[in-house]
Amino acid sequence: MRTLNELSHLKETGYGQPYPRYGLSLLWWFAHECVEIDDDGNMISRYDLEDEDFAEEFHNYEELLPIYEPPTPYYELGNLHNPGIMPHHVTQNYDPDVLESNADRIIVSVASDCNDKFDRIYVTHHIGKGGFDENSTYRISQGLIEIIQRMERSEFIRAVKVKQRRNRRRHRR
Template structure:
């Protein structure tokens, strides 16, 4: 097998390009794993899900030899399990944010996987990420070991922050419900006559949003607030963008 790189930092994960761009789901899958499927402490990586029971679509991974006589992962006396196939039985237990971009078509929306090994005490021994280079084989050049330290870092972040720091999200992916007035909003004078065209906003509320290349901030009038942001580009249905 090829010498495998271990990813220890978010910058390593970003540079690997694993799980991106959209519609790939690998980064969201890794976030779910770090948050909900493993508990980390100084003694090791304790499963919070049961790969042997098929939780979340986990199933045995056979570390077979490829046509060149190489195995994807080290030939260890251990059991490997893989998760991430959104067609697998049990995959519907995964959070919606993992599968939200899945098209069901022959594209990149179901190509990413996490593979884990279990030791004799049924604890996670090693964690890997990989991708399919076709419907059958995995790409050894895009297979990485994920360190315990990186999992710890991921587990401390919220989803959007994680996706932004790993290059999945850009500024245009922060979606707000509001009225885009200008890139350089001026102080709001609610008593002055407005030169802005009328907007059919909910309950006659208004909002001003400043968009910077790396920062999105909102200026509020009255009490109409943003509803948050999403990793997906969606059309706003409650306001008019000017």
Template structure:
């Protein structure tokens, strides 16, 4: 089952999702929050229906013995498999480090659940088991709160990676991650975030 709810950037970093390089989960989550979804009247809407199979979306079969997300009547969809039809629509920065010979470069996924009106009411991040690419790791499955998704949406990718990546590698495929210089010559905009304890209820509500 789900291992709790991520409510802020520090919890996302501590979860280890999308890390270390060459995993693509952090860039995938940034694209999802910043470009794929929007918030209208307290609802989470998407630029296209996952049913259309754009960006590699496809139905998630929650039929393993160890259900990583709650059993629901309405469908779940997953995105993040860089081999899936339509995944070539994902931005280059999400796909840049993909290497078929390196399983870690394609192990991260986002799972979404739709309500009866077609809005997203839950978002999860997860990863494949180390030695089984057909099953996901329930201990590495987290609900992502709408509050955290809104924080990510208001950040640049540079700011987001600086806040959430544990590694300092800089790759040619992505912009140089800048750091504040001594004396205040160059300062990044400050991102305010609310730090909250890990919530095991997985309500995914706006904080």
């Protein structure tokens, strides 16, 4: 699985795009409001991962993510059917009749030695009925989280948004 270390890597994936997808807003919110880097360089959760208003347990039935020994718990964020504490800028384009408006997720694994320390962070594309696109699943490095934390939301979105080509027809007279 590819690890994304730079904004350019994230941009190359097209994660969270195009509209009505919301993954870029979700990732920015997560980096700013949910993760704290402590003095030892650990990524600490600012929320209780077992609080269903924050995250849901992710069972990894499809083996989308690595399986570790001892088993590592995974938690999923971003399901807009249960928006919990997510802010309006993440949830604003949600339409229950449009599958892609609820397609982006962040999945975190918890360190075995501490239940509030993130071991790994992933972004993925939920394709419905419990399925995820393994070709659109990436690990997010701590360095990329730190880059995002130094950015304003609009600056971050401008930096990673892929410009969409419009189909323009030329009319000849």
